[in-house]
Amino acid sequence: MFDFIPIQDYYDIYINLCLFIILFTILHSYVLKLEDRKNINYINVVGYLLLVWLILYLGMRPINGIFGDTVNYNVAFTKYAKGGRIGKESDFYWHVFMKFMSQIVNIHVFFTICAFIYIYPMYRLSKELFNKYWYYAFLMFIVSFSFYTYAVNGVRNGAALSLFLWGLCYRDKKVIMGLFFLVATFFHKTALLPIIAYISTYFYNNPKVFFKGWLACIPLSLIMGNLWITLFTSLGFGDDRLTAYLTGEADAGTFSSTGFRWDFLFHSSFAVFAGWYFIYKKKFNDSFYNQLLNTYLICNGFWILVIKANFSNRFAYLSWFMMAIVIIYPLLKQRFFKNQYIMIGKIIFFYFAFTYFMSYIYYEFIKVPVPNTHHTNF
Template identity: 55%
Template sequence: MITFVPLENYYDIYIYFALFLVLANVLHAYTVPLNNSKNIAFLKVSGIVLLFTLFFYIGLRPISGRYFGDMVTYSRYFTSYANGASVNVDRDILFHYYIKFISNFSSVYGLFLITTFIYIFPMYKLSKRLSPNYWFYIFFVFIVSFSFWSYGTNGIRNGVATSLFLWGLCFHNKKIIMFSFFAVAAMFHKTTILPIAAYCFSLIYNKPKLYFLGWLASIPLSLVMGSVWISLFASLGFGDDRLAGYLTGDVDASAFSNTGFRWDFVIYSASAVFVGWYFIFKKNFNDKFYNHIFNTYLICNAFWILVIRANFSNRFAYLSWFLIGLVIIYPFIKQKYYPKQALTIAKVIVIYFSFTFLMYFVYYAK
């Protein structure tokens, strides 16, 4: 366990470390071309170092409810199961069996270390699967995303479930394995039923135009009929009673720094929509896997926009935001559009990370 870092500075160190890496990446891009063998070797070494640094830094953090939210709740589950309690089978059954299993041979700190591995490793795995040479950029975008820290240290169950979804995407050409991962993800956290269902829709119909128009329509529909959509989705029993409570409960200002229709978060979400639209419709980027991911993102993000005024709507935002970095960076990795591609990628990452860094001073300011 890491005890030499003050708890109040834990996130600060992460965010400034990310800032350093983002700026260093820009400087490196000015000096070495993308396809240079030295650059490829540098990216691989940097990626592995980053992977293990994050794994130990996040996985060995102290237990704290004040700074790491739900971490205390999960530690209580662990202690209860370690003392022989029966598994809670009311909801997210596999997550509780997972904690019960770990409690048989590990300490509570081992639980969080293993859980951190399950959270981060699929991001690395999918990045390597999509680009053996330039996977660092994809992985890097994952870890500097706005939601990365929150769902690795607080909304842990949700973060792990969406990472299992990402792990499943590594096998998008092996549907049985992919859907097995999806099933495990849903049993870790039921909200992943939404991205799973969205991905299945994209398997049936994979043309982005219709989904794009649906996303555009969700904004005025939410502005005009926001409460109607919240009531509708709650009555349909999306997820479980707890999630219905997220939709219909009284607005809690602590759920977001401001409540109501969050234009700042809609603009953040729209950045990925714009990138997808630009490459698919303007640059004729034709990639079947990218279409699946983009369409899944559009469906999930449109759902969130419709219920954006709901209490804890950030829980639903993450069901699309965990894909936002992938949607943005993927076309830059898969096809060369610019003479200085490495520099272009570095600048895109700077712009993308700017929102995360800005929200460090706004969203996390207490």
């Protein structure tokens, strides 16, 4: 365990280390070429150290309420370790996994395994898609606004959606991909949304239509937001817990505030703008990229429709977990700019700047907890 690190500094160490790494990466972009052997050596050393450090740092965190539902997971794990039975739990197989692990490891090893399931697929997909330039995509993943929250709080949801990412590594081996998707739904039923969205792109994959659909969701939510919340609730999307999130009342002063979240819509638009820019302005043509982008647009459009619901931020992650790959993919596949390496560094910096701004300025201004205290687990 990292007991020697003050609890209140845990998130600050993570985010400021990310800031240092990004600034150092930008410096490299100005003094070395992307394909330079020195640069390749640098990104491999830093990338693998970052991968291992994050899994251990986040997995071996102390059991404390500052990490959201970490304490609740610990209570359930301890019950199973003492021989407790699995009740009528939603996401039953997650509890089977937790009970099995409670018989062979302690809670800290369990959280470290969960951190591996959460973080390793981000590396694996980055490596699969971008080979020796994997580091840049992986860095985008780990500096995402929602990354830390789903490592220490919404553990089950984060693990499920990372299994979806892992499945994408086997897109040419449909049976293996399907098995990863199946296990993802075992961990958390809401993984069905990106899975269904992705499968639908095999039948229709025209970004223009999905862009129009995403834009249409904004006025539809503004005008008929309550109707969509009622509709999705009546259709039985998810389980009783998800219905409660859609219709329940949020506590005053929490992150899960109500109303139309223009701040989160602005954040979501980063990936939408990137997709539009590369496909229509830069004429980037890549079938798999279209699938990733369209999956994001479908999932994010669903969230926009229920954006007025209390705790709707829980549904936002069903698309946000893909944002990093949607933004960085074209830049690591095709040359668009004269000094593209510098452009990659700038984009990573500005993408991370939103996370940093929200943590140290926005949340301070509106007086709500920073991301490591969000109760965003379903």
